[in-house]
Amino acid sequence: MLHSTTLHRSALVLLLGTALIAPAFAQSDSITIVVTDEPKSLDPCDTDLSNNARILRNNVTETLVNLDPANGEVVPSLATEWRQVDELTWEFKLREGVTFHDGTPFDAAAVAAALTRAGNADLACEVGLATLSGNVFTPEVVDAQTIRIKTGTVEPILPNKLSTLDIGAPSTPADAKTREPIGTGPYSLAAWNAGQNVQLVSYDGYWGDKPAIANATITWRAESAVRAAMVDTGEAQIAYEIAPQDATSANDHAFPNAETSLLRIDQSIAPLDDKRVREALNLAIDRDGLIGTIFHQDAQKAMQVVLPSVFGYNPDIAVWPYDPDKARSLLEEARAAGTAVDTEIVLYGRIGIYPNSSESMEAIQAMLLDVGFNVRLEMMETTPWLEKLIGPFPADRPPSALQTQIDNTEGDAVFTLPNRFTSGGNTSTIADPALDKLIADASAATGDERQSLFRQAFNYIAVDAINIVPLFHMVTIARVSPDLNYVPDVQAGNEIKLATMSYK
Template sequence: MTAQQPLRWGATLLTTLLLGTAMASPASAQADSLTVVVTDEAKSLDPCDTDLSNNSRVLRNNVTETLVNLDPANGAVLPSLATEWSQVDDLTWEFKLREGVMFHDGTPFDAAAVAAALIRAQSPDLGCEVANADLKGVVFTPEVVDPLTLRISTDIVEPILPNKMASLDIGSPSTPADAKTRAPIGTGPYTLAAWNEGQSVVLAGFDGYWGDKPAIANVNIFWRAESAVRAAMVDTGEAQIAFEIAPQDATTANDYAYLNAETSLLRIDQAIAPLDDKRVREALNLAIDRDGLIGTVFHAGAQKAMQVVLPSVFGYNPNIPVWTYDPERSRALLEQARADGVAVDTEIVLYGRIGIYPNSSESLEAIQAMLLDAGFNVRLEMMETNPWLAKLIKPWEGTRQPSILQSQIDNTQGDAVFTLPNRFTTDGNTSTTVDTALDALIANASKATGEERQKLFQEAFKVIAVDDINIVPLFHMVTSARIAPSITYVPDVQAGNELKLKSITYR
């Protein structure tokens, strides 16, 4: 490791921390209403699209519910719409369902409704996010035993099937089977009262809810791109909770910092030259001063990432070293590749998403400056959510330019199978990796159990991060929420993709 170089990109970093200006906000809430402000609008409010966090934060356990939930403290499987479950044989699990539950449209909740939701979520014509991620690689076949008993069979061994059911939000049987819906009907404590596109989502308490009624009946969810604006809305009483407050704004006693289960990274499109050369991908990692980013554009509590899951996730490999900052070695690798005829001077686009996390633009401006300093030809393009999703998710349109993509991966389910198949296999919905040996390794790990499962997943993480260098890992993220002193609410590790509205009360 060489001595750390002077931060030549420092001037850029300082100038990019300027704050945006405020914009009009909703009126102050009354005792029976709550206003929450988030970074961006949901892409979809279909129950089968909750793998995307901006969708699930509105729906999950608010409008729609799942058979089971996962304990944020330890990942244990907890009852929800299912009260108990058991394994019948290697390929079959049985779930006993909760009695006395109804959907918002008055339809009784039963095994047929769950079966319909599971079949719908796997429809190739719908392209559901949950099928492309959490249910990927397995065919789940439901069988209605009786109104409150459902069996789910799989085509291969699925040892953690109950955990996967925590990802299946169940909509009413009236949900269209052949099209996405913008009006989800669930069993949760809130109904969707309105989706004012481009402005807000409005939720209203459901009188027929089977569980404890929420303390606050009316919820408005707004989105604002600027951290300073979100924070100010709480200060002025225009909102009671604001998420993703940037480090430079999180300076009050009302700012609550928490580990949010997200790992930030840059996805390398390694199929496109010059990124198809491993030396170039290694040079990318060595050119980034992660220590210099912590406490400036990233939260002071952020932890340098070795891989794309937290150490608490089953399959995490503790033996993968953190990248060091070595711009001289980075330049040398580029020169070696150039000498061998690799077109290292080709323009590489660094795609970023506005508001993906606090200081998202500023972080990429700093990283771009570091890469330029190391000799890369990098152009930064910041995008709103939907065009960024078009770069993230297959199918991709047109000819692809060499690119690296700002992204985050969360895993609150506690097992590497919820991260690896979708993001690092050849047919993964967000994967740029083409590696049949890695595909087989991940497939074998996914159906293994115990120590063998852990060993195979750890090997897969090593292939991704060390052997092939398919990513530029950045940080296990810490973020802040500003919470009005009139509110009782403590964000947990699942807060990045689940806003537990029924747990929030006024003091």
């Protein structure tokens, strides 16, 4: 089998050779952006998955509010103002003079339809299964520019949550997913050429400032070296997720991306139902050895799945040490107690989830084998990996740990914990009533009580129950053409902000 470095070099030589024959340089009215993989969906209700959101969010579709990347504050978008009417009711005033790409006026009825559609269980919308799960949202149209949203239980930060609800046109099918999103954003969908690219074109009727670049193409390549070379040859102007070893150019920009990498433990399946085994998983990993080699040198060791900037983060949880001897001892202790520690555990990884994703899992597999685990690595493309990530899960599944990332650009722990760590969460492999109650109580609380309860929840996950194998708070590298005005921010992993880009 060829070493990955050989593959990188071969791909790079091939791409450069092609470029020498027919170089492709951008025109002032067009831009090409290369990402790691194709979107799973372009439905407005599926933007809780980042590879969908980065194409749609604030390009094709928009939300009622946005979050300021500098400080996480809620700022106007399709809504211009909002207020809490009572404990269970919020009111939003909508922007006037906005139309969808099909000419339909944007109004309160459109918001109500989008919210209702997102909560339709039969559609299995990602935003409904994740951010908006665990509550009932009832829209009430007051007039064309005013909507009230009533909730089944208290939602003290409902505006923050609605920053994840992309509004599609009323013509969007109510009972089926669409591949042709119609939004209010600065760009409309020109084509989704399956397996090749997505093409966007600026919308002449946009309510805001006209984008400086009229045509955008988003394409995908799995290899970091290929993505980087595409910018160097003029085939693309931005390439995301450049691996540290490929970041050799002054045009490479490193930035924190709000993602935390981890292994999700399927702890209901033996031998992972033994806490000692889960602790041994954590102690077996040399995180210091991974930083600056496989992971970026600025990656920070993690103990919980949100960054310190997120409300509810617990500063008192120490990161796991590397202690292979104790890991071996814990496995022997579990074996003596009757736990079948020699059972094969599958490590499920996703190709391209971040740079060096395969190499990172190979290194972790070697570390686990070294302390006595019986582990098998299975790297997958995005679609089969999503089947492992999202429930319901088959009862006869093997014990496993899943490579994943969790992002939180919304600034509050409620955007992370309910979906991923409660019994009803669609990506959760945990069924723990005590944790369910702790997260539910925190989600309904405010102020100091909210912060205290969320901190307790993070401590419970990381220390008391050991539900995860946290790895790193991540750093992303983007290669940007020197001819382009664009500086990636913390939201760049979820949003390709085309309207902010221009040529020098």
